[in-house]
Amino acid sequence: KQEVTQIPAALSVPEGENLVLNCSFTDSAIYNLQWFRQDPGKGLTSLLLIQSSQREQTSGRLNASLDKSSGRSTLYIAASQPGDSATYLCAVSSGTYKYIFGTGTRLKVLA
Amino acid sequence: GAVVSQHPSWVICKSGTSVKIECRSLDFQATTMFWYRQFPKQSLMLMATSNEGSKATYEQGVEKDKFLINHASLTLSTLTVTSAHPEDSSFYICSAKSSGLAGDSYEQYFGPGTRLTVT
Numbered sequence: 262k263q264e265v266t267q268i269p270a271a272l273s274v275p276e277g278e279n280l281v282l283n284c285s286f287t288d289s290a291i292y293n294l295q296w297f298r299q300d301p302g303k304g305l306t307s308l309l310l311i312q313s314s315q316r317e318q319t320s321g322r323l324n325a326s327l328d329k330s331s332g333r334s335t336l337y338i339a340a341s342q343p344g345d346s347a348t349y350l351c352a353v354s355s356g357t358y359k360y361i362f363g364t365g366t367r368l369k370v371l372a
Numbered sequence: 373g374a375v376v377s378q379h380p381s382w383v384i385c386k387s388g389t390s391v392k393i394e395c396r397s398l399d400f401q402a403t404t405m406f407w408y409r410q411f412p413k414q415s416l417m418l419m420a421t422s423n424e425g426s427k428a429t430y431e432q433g434v435e436k437d438k439f440l441i442n443h444a445s446l447t448l449s450t451l452t453v454t455s456a457h458p459e460d461s462s463f464y465i466c467s468a469k470s471s472g473l474a475g476d477s478y479e480q481y482f483g484p485g486t487r488l489t490v491t
Contacts, residue, residue: 297482304465304484305416350415358404358469360480362416 263288265353265363273369274341282336282366284351289329295360296325296336297350305350309336341370374400376468378483385456385490393451393486395466401446402468406480407439410463422449456490463487 264287274280284294293312297305309318309325311334317326324337334351348367352360375398385391395405403424408416420441421429428441438460440452449468453460464487467480 302463302487305482307482352416354480357421358480359406359418359421360408360416360467361418362408364415 263291263353263355263361265351265361267349267351267363267366269366270364271367271369273371275371276341276343278341278370279337279339280341280368282338282349282351282368284334284336284363286332286334286353286361286363288355289332291329291353291355292358294325294327294334294351294353296323296334297352299348299350299365301348308349338368341368343370343372346370374398374468374470374481376466376481376483378464378466378486380486381484382487383489385488387457387490388455390452390454391456391488393453393464393466393488395449395451395468395483397447397468397470397481400468400470400481402449402470403446404469405443405449406467406469407441407449407451408465408467410465410485416465419451453488456488458490461488461490 266285268283295310296308311318311327322339327334346369348365350365352362377396379394405422407419410416419434422441422443424443430436443449465485467482469480
């Protein structure tokens, strides 16, 4: 059974810092991995989607990497801003297309 | 990009009543949709897989008679919470998997969620 864990559970950093969020999964047989952002009381915003054949994806200040063999993904946020404050979720999809979500990292960027 | 909508976005109902939540794919067809629930400060948990024209597949521990799912068309799935109780209060999010689009990459598109409060 696939399990997805995110570390740290919460993170507070000063504005401008570069930071890394971690996601690990127990079953490496995945089709893709997706990183989402969720603001309090809101739905999900897709940030980056990495196919199983890819190693990384980049969008603006965000870079996500995937190491399928070790069951890990990282989300790198460069030059963090207060507007980046949110909960970040990673989710993995297997052959049935179902997404298994991680436990989330609550990020707070201090001005 | 592909858009998924949910209606209503927020609903309050009395204990014992039933509530229907709609999930629509606005600009693509979705043979498969998924329903998730999220309790406060927790992650999303998959409830069921909704397949157009067939019965939904429920995850272990989810009561299929309580959470009725109907996927009657390629763009609409509904989740009905029957005889709702306060413990059913949660954030319900649907997602839709595109079918037949060029370059299908198994990506799913998520709706904005529906917040259900049962009093």
